[in-house]
Amino acid sequence: MQGNSSRRGSVASLAAGSGSALPALLLVGLFFIVPVVALLLRSVTDPEPGLQNYAALFGSGTYVRVFLNTFLVAAVVTAVTILVAFPVAWMLAIMPPAFGSVVFGIIILSMWTNLLTRTYAWMVLLQRTGVINRTLMGLGIIQEPLPLINNLTGVTIGMVYIMLPFMILPLVGTLRAIDPMTLRAAALCGASPFQAFRRILLPLSLPGIAAGGLMVFVMSLGYFVTPALLGGTSNMMLAEMIAQTVRSLLNWGLGSAAAFVLLVITMALYALQLRLVGARRTGGGA
Amino acid sequence: MLLDYDRLGWLRAALVGFTAAVAAFLLLPVVFIVLLSFGSSRWLAFPPPGWTLKWYEQLFADSTWIDAALTSARIAAMAAVLAVVIGLFASFALVRGEFRGRQLLRGLLLTPMVLPVVVFAIAIYAFFLRIGLAGTTIGFVIAHTILALPFAIIPITAALEGFDKSIEDAAIVCGASPLQARLRITLPSIRIGIFSAAIFSFLASWDEVVVAIFMASPTLQTLPVKIWGSLRADLSPVVAAASSLLVGLTLCLMIVTALLRRKLSR
Numbered sequence: 001m002q003g004n005s006s007r008r009g010s011v012a013s014l015a016a017g018s019g020s021a022l023p024a025l026l027l028v029g030l031f032f033i034v035p036v037v038a039l040l041l042r043s044v045t046d047p048e049p050g051l052q053n054y055a056a057l058f059g060s061g062t063y064v065r066v067f068l069n070t071f072l073v074a075a076v077v078t079a080v081t082i083l084v085a086f087p088v089a090w091m092l093a094i095m096p097p098a099f100g101s102v103v104f105g106i107i108i109l110s111m112w113t114n115l116l117t118r119t120y121a122w123m124v125l126l127q128r129t130g131v132i133n134r135t136l137m138g139l140g141i142i143q144e145p146l147p148l149i150n151n152l153t154g155v156t157i158g159m160v161y162i163m164l165p166f167m168i169l170p171l172v173g174t175l176r177a178i179d180p181m182t183l184r185a186a187a188l189c190g191a192s193p194f195q196a197f198r199r200i201l202l203p204l205s206l207p208g209i210a211a212g213g214l215m216v217f218v219m220s221l222g223y224f225v226t227p228a229l230l231g232g233t234s235n236m237m238l239a240e241m242i243a244q245t246v247r248s249l250l251n252w253g254l255g256s257a258a259a260f261v262l263l264v265i266t267m268a269l270y271a272l273q274l275r276l277v278g279a280r281r282t283g284g285g286a
Numbered sequence: 287m288l289l290d291y292d293r294l295g296w297l298r299a300a301l302v303g304f305t306a307a308v309a310a311f312l313l314l315p316v317v318f319i320v321l322l323s324f325g326s327s328r329w330l331a332f333p334p335p336g337w338t339l340k341w342y343e344q345l346f347a348d349s350t351w352i353d354a355a356l357t358s359a360r361i362a363a364m365a366a367v368l369a370v371v372i373g374l375f376a377s378f379a380l381v382r383g384e385f386r387g388r389q390l391l392r393g394l395l396l397t398p399m400v401l402p403v404v405v406f407a408i409a410i411y412a413f414f415l416r417i418g419l420a421g422t423t424i425g426f427v428i429a430h431t432i433l434a435l436p437f438a439i440i441p442i443t444a445a446l447e448g449f450d451k452s453i454e455d456a457a458i459v460c461g462a463s464p465l466q467a468r469l470r471i472t473l474p475s476i477r478i479g480i481f482s483a484a485i486f487s488f489l490a491s492w493d494e495v496v497v498a499i500f501m502a503s504p505t506l507q508t509l510p511v512k513i514w515g516s517l518r519a520d521l522s523p524v525v526a527a528a529s530s531l532l533v534g535l536t537l538c539l540m541i542v543t544a545l546l547r548r549k550l551s552r
Contacts, residue, residue, distance in 0.1 A: 018388075021379035023372045024395055024435065032398055032432050035413035036406065084308060091305040094291040103309050105540075110312040112536045114493050116513045117529035121315030124322065124330050124521055131318070131332045164312065180289035193288060193297065201288050222402020224496050229517060239404040239496075246408045247500070259405045270400050 036263075039256045046253035053257035063241070063258070070238040073152065073227065074220035077159040081167045081216050082209055084160065089171035090201075094180075111165040119229050122158045123149065126230070150232035158230040159220055166219070167212045174208025207276060214273040218266055238262050316533055323526035330523060341527040351528060354512035361423065361508060362491035365430035366438075369487040370480060372431070373438030380439070381446040392443075399436035403496040406433070411500040421503030429497050434487035441486065445479025446472075478550050485543060 043053050057063050092100050110118070125131050126148040133145040148154055178201070186196040224239035231237065236244075238258065245255035291298065318332070323341055325334025345351050379385075380392050398406060410429045411420060419425035449472060457467040473480070495510040502511045509528070516525045 018379050018383050018385040018391075020375040021383070021391060021395075022375075024376035024439075025391070027372060027428075028395055028398070028432060028435070031410065031413070031428050032406070033394075035409035036401075039405070039409040039412060042412070087301050087304045088308045091301050094289055095302075095305075096291065103305060106309045106313050108540060109536060110316060112489065112540065113316055114510070114513075114529065114532040114536070116493075116495060116510055116517065117319060117532050118315050120513070120517055120521070120525055120529055121319040123517070124526075125315065125318060127521070129329070129331075134332075161312070161315070164308070175289070178289060183288045184290070193295075196288055218400070222404060224402075224404045225514075239402060242404050242408065243496075243499075246411075252412065255408060259408060262402055263405050266400065266402055 040260050040263075042252055043256035043260050046256065053253040056254055057257050057261070066236055066238055066241045067261075069235045070221060073155055073159070073231075073235070073237055074217050076152070076156055077163060077220045078213050078217040080156060080160050081163045082213050085164055085167035085171055085212070086205075086209065088164075089168045089175055092168065092172045093175035107165050107168060110161070115162070115225055118161065119158055119226050122154070122161065123229060126154055126157065149230055152231075152235055154230035154232075155227050155235070155237075158226045159223065162226060163216045163219065167216055170212045170215075171205065171208050174205050178204045211273055211276045214269060214276065218269045218273065221269075222262055222266055319526050320530045320533055323523065323530040325523070328523065330521060330526070341523040344524050345527045345531075348524075351509075351512060351524075354507050354509045357423075357506060358492055358509040361426045361430060362488050364427045365434050365491040366484055366488040368427065368431040369434035369438040369490075370442075370483050373435055373442055373483060373487075374480065376435075377439055377442040377446050381443050382451070392439075395439055396436045398432050403433070403494075407497040407500045410497065414501070421501060421506055423506065426498070426501050426506070426508070429501060430491035430494060433494060433497065434490040437486035437490045438483040441479045441482040442476065443479075445476035449475050478547060481543075481546060481550065485539065489539075 044051060046053070088103070092103060095103075127133075128145045128147075128149075130148070132148060133142075136142045137145065148157070182200055182204070183196055186200050187193075191199065222239050223237070224243060227237040228240045228243075231240075239262070242255050242258045242262065245251050245258065249255075288294070288297075294301070322330055322332060322334070324337050324339070325332065326336040326338040326340070327334050376395060380388060380395075406429075410425075410432075414420040414422075414425045414429075419428070453475070454467045454472050457471045458464060462470070493510065494508075495514055498508045498511045499514060502508065507515075509532075513525055513528060516522060
């Protein structure tokens with residue numbers, strides 16, 4: 001690809017090329033890598049060297065419950081998000097642009113609106129005397145207000161709301177990349193719409209679903225704001241527990257250990273997601 | 287026929303209906319909060335018994351809200367400028383560089399976007415406590431620049447990858463210095479990427495809550511920290527007024543973005 005003349009200059013371009021990344025590297029190295037590594041060291045040195053923080057973390061029923069609840073919430077949120085996002089992405093991929101752009105506009109508006117604003121709206125909507133409960137009672141569907149907030153239901157509604165754009169937007173890309181002819185062929189060969197969906201559309205969009213789903217799962221695992229405001233004390237999630245351990249209890253050792261666990265899980269899943277996306281790209285190119 | 291909008295048959299009605307319902311779901315909280323901010327009920331009854339502007343009056347009469355908004359704007363503007371400039375330089379290295387570990391570097395610079403914010407928040411908080419930057423504007427700006435950097439690098443590298451370097455080379459052949467060529471040819475060509483980077487990094491800082499909660503001091507708090515504090519105390523309609531203004535800002539930003547994109551891509 002490269003001619004001889006540019007190869008001669010490659011030593012210089014190598015230095016110049018990497019050099020302009022230096023400010024970013026310094027910034028991230030000094031104020032990201034160093035603090036995070038220092039935090040992780042703290043988990044095995046604070047208050048004294050040893051693994052006692054991890055022993056406390058995994059030995060206590062309270063903390064194990066927090067872990068299990070975190071995974072439960074992330075899994076429920078991911079499943080609901082996929083189920084809701086898929087039909088929407090499907091329509092957006094094939095809809096006439098005039099209608100589609102309105103839906104896109106709404107998605108972007110909701111995505112760009114301040115996170116706390118959205119969560120606040122759900123707090124008001126879902127509370128005992130909120131609009132949803134009042135409407136349902138007014139219609140005579142329920143007699144007593146439903147417990148919609150400070151529990152798993154509240155967290156799920158609030159989180160799905162936030163995660164939907166992150167699932168819909170990439171899925172639209174995946175679905176648009178599928179050749180409609182494959183489905184026409186299926187129909188010509190006598191496949192019913194259901195068969196065509198199950199045997200062709202779904203398998204072809206599975207890489208996109210998996211990549212998006214994994215991203216939503218990873219983001220949900222470490223989410224702080226929405227679970228803290230819409231969830232209850234009995235189903236606390238990991239991020240809130242970490243913040244509380246450090247801020248209120250000033251137990252830096254335990255908080256750091258929990259942060260390290262969250263970091264390892266997140267990074268492992270992220271690596272998996274990168275492989276999925278990478279595999280899809282190579283698959284598409286071949 | 288599942289990917290042919292005109293031949294979906296009965297499925298189309300169902301799917302369009304579902305899509306409309308989801309769009310309504312996405313729009314509901316935004317519209318609701320704006321309506322509520324004009325409602326006269328202290329307890330956020332809906333539909334409101336009457337309409338009023340008093341929550342906005344209370345909001346603007348309270349200098350802590352104004353201060354918080356100004357602090358947020360100042361920090362977000364500084365973080366966005368830093369993130370875009372540093373990200374621009376880094377993007378040249380990531381796209382054009384031919385050094386070993388380029389992919390690794392890219393991964394490293396994008397990590398702050400993936401790592402749960404709460405982990406970074408307590409890490410940088412502990413670090414800043416030690417070096418005396420906790421609760422300072424500089425500390426805020428540094429932490430938010432790190433979080434904003436991936437949002438600057440992604441659109442700029444994407445724009446740079448789509449730009450044909452031979453145009454820049456042609457300028458150099460015609461006598462421009464490499465710096466001139468970059469400033470007058472390359473930068474204008476990737477301006478949409480740079481513009482997106484500026485918007486996204488500004489929003490990354492402007493909306494950031496978790497680091498801000500840790501970094502804030504009684505004298506230095508951003509708008510999200512102020513809202514967070516109010517939400518923990520009670521669900522005052524003043525928060526609805528503040529939120530509605532934020533929704534208005536988002537709408538303005540969307541319109542400006544759409545207009546500028548149209549203008550720039552011409």
